[in-house]
Amino acid sequence: MATKIRLQRHGRKNYAFYPIVIADSRAPRDGKYIERIGSYNPNTNPASITLNFERALYWLNCGAQPTDTVRTILSNEGVLLMKHLQGGVKKGAFDEAEAQRRFDAWKQKKQAAVDSFRADMADKKELAAKARLEAEQAVNKTIAEAVAKKKAEAAAKAAEEAAAAAPAEEAPAEEAPAAE
Numbered sequence: 001m002a003t004k005i006r007l008q009r010h011g012r013k014n015y016a017f018y019p020i021v022i023a024d025s026r027a028p029r030d031g032k033y034i035e036r037i038g039s040y041n042p043n044t045n046p047a048s049i050t051l052n053f054e055r056a057l058y059w060l061n062c063g064a065q066p067t068d069t070v071r072t073i074l075s076n077e078g079v080l081l082m083k084h085l086q087g088g089v090k091k092g093a094f095d096e097a098e099a100q101r102r103f104d105a106w107k108q109k110k111q112a113a114v115d116s117f118r119a120d121m122a123d124k125k126e127l128a129a130k131a132r133l134e135a136e137q138a139v140n141k142t143i144a145e146a147v148a149k150k151k152a153e154a155a156a157k158a159a160e161e162a163a164a165a166a167p168a169e170e171a172p173a174e175e176a177p178a179a180e
Helices: 053-062 068-077 079-091 096-179
Strands: 003-007 010-012 015-024 035-041 048-051
Touching: 003 053, 003 068, 035 053, 048 068, 053 068, 053 079, 068 079, 079 096
Parallel strands: none
Antiparallel strands: 003 015, 010 015, 015 035, 035 048
16 A cells, blocks of 8 residues: 555635645545644744654655655654664664764754744844834824814914904993993
8 A cells, every 4th residue: 555644634715724644645635544643734934833753754664655745844843864864874874872963963953943033033023013113103193293283273263263352342341331
């Protein structure tokens, strides 16, 4: 039986996530599978991947063929590197401890790169939020100035009207005593 390591599509339209499964190559994409070894969610940044490392390595050693996307995922997770290192151990190029040391060094370097990427994303997000806040404060300041200007104009106009109405009211009051 020819086995494949491939993705099954789940989720709604425009928001898919993919279980990583071992399936017969003749089975339908979303149909029957032998074993589920992980999942891939491209909707997060960076994409979140859960993978049963040992089972993926086992199935690769048994001859299961990964699809192109799964091959990339397995490569990024280090499964293909471990398979390569195990081949070196079988040939006698180095021992198991050396293979594990090389794999651990690669894994630390990979994790450092992912951590720095996440830190950069968090910094960019924080800077963008700060820039939006400053822009909003500038807009609010201009609006407040415009409102204050309108209120000042309305107060000046009301003062003019009150001043114009006050002498007109006072003049008849003065004329009345003169008539007596």
